[in-house]
Amino acid sequence: xxxxxxxxxxxxxxxxxxxxxxxxxxxxxxxxxxxRVYVYIALFxxxxxxxxxxxxxxxxxxxxxxxxxxxxxxxxxxxxxAETVYSGQVATxxxxxxxxxxxxxxxxxxxxxxxxxxxxxPPFIVGAIFFDLRLPMDPITxxxxxxxxxxxxxxxxxxxxxxxLSAFWILNERGVHSIAASAWTLLSGxxxxxxxxxxxxxxxxxxxxxxxxxxxxxxxxxxxxxGADILATLAIQAGWGALLLLAGRFMLNAGARKLVVQGG
Amino acid sequence: MQYxxxxxxxxVGTFFLSFLDFxxxxxxxxxxxxxxxxxxxxxAFLYGSAAVTFKLSDIFMTNMDRLPVLIRGGSFDQVLxxxxxTLGQVMTGDIDIRHVGSIGQGALVLxxxxxxxxxxxSPQKILVFASMLVGAVLIFCSLYVATNAIxxxxxDAREVANSFTYGGNAMTQYPxxxxxxxxxxxxxxxxxxxxxxxxxxxxxLGREDPAGSPHILRFVSPAVAAGMCVIAGTIWRQAVxxxxxxxx
Numbered sequence: 001x002x003x004x005x006x007x008x009x010x011x012x013x014x015x016x017x018x019x020x021x022x023x024x025x026x027x028x029x030x031x032x033x034x035x036r037v038y039v040y041i042a043l044f045x046x047x048x049x050x051x052x053x054x055x056x057x058x059x060x061x062x063x064x065x066x067x068x069x070x071x072x073x074x075x076x077x078x079x080x081x082a083e084t085v086y087s088g089q090v091a092t093x094x095x096x097x098x099x100x101x102x103x104x105x106x107x108x109x110x111x112x113x114x115x116x117x118x119x120x121x122p123p124f125i126v127g128a129i130f131f132d133l134r135l136p137m138d139p140i141t142x143x144x145x146x147x148x149x150x151x152x153x154x155x156x157x158x159x160x161x162x163x164x165l166s167a168f169w170i171l172n173e174r175g176v177h178s179i180a181a182s183a184w185t186l187l188s189g190x191x192x193x194x195x196x197x198x199x200x201x202x203x204x205x206x207x208x209x210x211x212x213x214x215x216x217x218x219x220x221x222x223x224x225x226x227g228a229d230i231l232a233t234l235a236i237q238a239g240w241g242a243l244l245l246l247a248g249r250f251m252l253n254a255g256a257r258k259l260v261v262q263g264g
Numbered sequence: 265m266q267y268x269x270x271x272x273x274x275x276v277g278t279f280f281l282s283f284l285d286f287x288x289x290x291x292x293x294x295x296x297x298x299x300x301x302x303x304x305x306x307x308a309f310l311y312g313s314a315a316v317t318f319k320l321s322d323i324f325m326t327n328m329d330r331l332p333v334l335i336r337g338g339s340f341d342q343v344l345x346x347x348x349x350t351l352g353q354v355m356t357g358d359i360d361i362r363h364v365g366s367i368g369q370g371a372l373v374l375x376x377x378x379x380x381x382x383x384x385x386s387p388q389k390i391l392v393f394a395s396m397l398v399g400a401v402l403i404f405c406s407l408y409v410a411t412n413a414i415x416x417x418x419x420d421a422r423e424v425a426n427s428f429t430y431g432g433n434a435m436t437q438y439p440x441x442x443x444x445x446x447x448x449x450x451x452x453x454x455x456x457x458x459x460x461x462x463x464x465x466x467x468x469l470g471r472e473d474p475a476g477s478p479h480i481l482r483f484v485s486p487a488v489a490a491g492m493c494v495i496a497g498t499i500w501r502q503a504v505x506x507x508x509x510x511x512x
Contacts, residue, residue, distance in 0.1 A: 020420035031427040034447065035435045042300040042442040043292055051295060175274060182281045192288040196295070 003098060004106040011110025022118050025071065029123040033067040037131060052195045053224050059193070061134040062218050064127030066190050068120035072112040072149070073156040073213055075181045075190075081164035082173040085255075094256055101249060105157055112153040134222060141223055144230045148217040151237035155212040158244030159184070165248065168255035189215030209240040278365030286311065286373060289437070300442045305380025306469055307438065312374025313461040314436040317400035318429075319367045325408040325429075327357040332415045332422055338509050350504050351409065351497070381469055389468055392483065396464035399489035403460050406489075406496035407432055413503035428455065436460045441475045448475055456492065459485040 037060055044056040054062075081104065084090040094100055127133060136142060163180050167173040185191050187210035194205050194215045205211065216233050219225045225233045289311060293304045302310075331354060334340045343353045383389060411425035432455070440448055440462040451457045458481070466473055467482035 018420050020418055021423065024421035024423040028423050028427045028431070031431050032434065035431060035443075038443045038447070039288075039292070039299075039438055042438070043295065046296045046299060175277070179277060179281060182284050186284045186287060191284070192291050196291050198291075198294055 004102060007103060007106040008110035008113070011107035012114045013110075015111050015114045016118075025119050026122040026126075029067045029070060029119065030126040033064050033123055033127050034130070036063045036067075037127070051193075054193065054195055054222075057132055057134050058222050058224075060127075060131050061222060062193055064124045064131075064133060065218050065221050066214050067127070068116075068124045069149070069152065069214060069217065070190070071115040071119035072153055074108075074112070074115070074160070075156065075184050075188075075213075077177075078160050079164065079173060079177065081161065082167035082177075085165075085167035085173075091259060094259075101161065101245065101252060104161065105154070105245075108157045109150065109153060112150070116149065136221060136223055138223070140230075141220065144220050144234065145217065147234055148220045148237060151234060151241055152213045152217050154241040155209060155237060155244060156184075158241060158248050159209075161248045162244070162251055165251045165255050168258055184210055184213065187211070188213040189218065193218070209244060212237040212240045275365040275368075278363060279368050280365075282315070282366040282369035285315075286369075300439055301474065302439050302471075303380070305377055306465075306471075307377075308373050309377030309381055309469065310439065310461050310465060311437045312370050312372075312377050313397065313400065313465070314433055315370025316367055316374055317397055317460065318404050318433040318436075319363050319370055321401050321404035321408060322429075323361060323363050323367075324355055324405055325412075326363075327354055328408055328412040328425075330357065331412055332419050335415055335507065336419060340507055341509055344504075344507070351500050383468055383470075392464050392467055395486045396461060396468075399464075399485040400460040402489035403456065403492050404429065404432065406492035407455070409496040410492075410499045413499050416503035416506045432457050432460070436462065441473055445475075452477065452481070456488045459488040 040059045040063060041056065044059065051059075081090070084093060096103075124133075128135070136145070159180070163177050164173065166176050170176060187194075187205055187208055189195075189211060190213075194202055194211055197205060206215075216225075216237055220230060220233060289304070289307055292299060293307075297303070299307060334343065334354070343350050346353060407428045408425070411428045412422065414424060415422050435443075435451065436457055440451060440458045443451065448458075458477075463477070463481045464483075464485050465471070
């Protein structure tokens with residue numbers, strides 16, 4: 001356990017070195033928040049009503065919460081494991097006397113903590129200065145949101161882990177990653193809330209694991225899920241996280257077997 | 265072009281993936297017939313013209329992503345020693361034509377938009393339309409050059425460039441009048457993204473600007489684009505002057 005804690009701390013510190021990148025990133029995340037927000041303002045101005053449980057204030061809050069979650073969930077451009085597969089480094093990494101998947105997961109949780117604090121909270125504050133956002137008053141909501149945040153990171157990590165491992169079989173992991181990332185942003189509720197989809201489509205998308213990444217944490221933040229529903233939401237996220245990590249483990253074993261064959 | 269099948273798959277892949285981007289607009293119009301007074305055909309016209317021109321400039325500027333690598337590794341030395349313009353060399357270092365898939369998607373959405381809006385195509389309108397597309401490519405390319413030049417000052421802050429390029433693409437998918445007052449001013453007079461498609465489209469689609477912008481703005485996109493090229497070129501030259509090669 002101490003080992004994983006240490007790996008997570010290093011993941012955190014590794015990203016903390018790039019200060020100007022953080023400032024530039026906060027600026028960019030905020031700018032995109034502003035661009036997205038006005039589309040929803042125009043939508044609700046024409047609608048004059050809620051969409052399901054969502055009113056304008058909820059939607060503006062969603063926009064900046066989802067901008068805040070963007071870096072912690074890291075859907076684009078994380079190819080570290082794939083790179084070790086292509087360079088052959090993975091062979092030595094797999095020999096190390098600790099669990100390969102847990103090592104990367106701990107590293108990623110440390111990274112997500114840094115990104116949550118430094119790339120997540122500032123754009124939300126910028127948004128809250130310029131727009132009327134909803135801030136949960138109930139401390140239970142905050143506790144649940146933090147739990148939901150880390151579960152979302154685990155789900156995102158488990159998916160990225162598998163896409164990276166596709167490098168064992170496919171030479172163009174980057175291509176797989178960009179296709180996956182497009183699907184993730186749309187089906188997770190980042191592009192537009194899943195709650196705004198037509199009924200049947202919404203029903204289908206909600207049964208998929210992607211909603212564990214943006215839609216469900218946002219529902220907790222907006223207090224659309226309350227009481228027992230909070231626990232149910234967290235359970236769904238945890239269930240998907242466990243299932244996807246397990247699938248990643250099988251994939252790792254299959255890939256490692258292939259690696260031995262190639263190594264002769 | 266060595267790998268024909270892989271290339272074909274990527275073109276087809278980006279063609280379909282680009283439509284995911286359009287889903288947000290379809291979902292919005294599932295709830296209401298007009299967004300800020302504009303029909304889905306008119307929004308498709310804006311989205312399509314932004315997508316085609318942005319992806320086209322994206323193709324020319326693919327290699328800008330590698331600029332920090334060139335600078336940090338000192339490879340920019342080679343660029344300077346050749347008797348050719350530095351900007352042209354960086355641009356042509358790598359042209360990624362796999363994006364033709366997403367240009368195709370943009371063109372399709374644009375033609376759907378054109379077929380759904382009633383425009384009587386007089387010679388003047390065709391001229392404004394053509395100059396709008398050319399001007400938009402030039403404005404997007406200028407933004408790429410001007411904002412990526414920041415890499416000569418600081419390596420880490422280059423994500424700022426994305427707010428202007430990708431952000432500019434996102435912003436021009438919707439009519440300018442949906443944005444707040446000060447954002448409209450910035451996008452009209454400071455970072456002239458309004459001239460990418462909004463102002464010429466007001467003329468082409470026969471719409472009024474609810475924010476009451478001057479009528480003349482509809483026809484000055486080519487001049488704005490030319491001005492942007494000059495500014496971007498100047499920034500680039502200033503930036504290159506700061507280049508000191510890599511250490512040791």
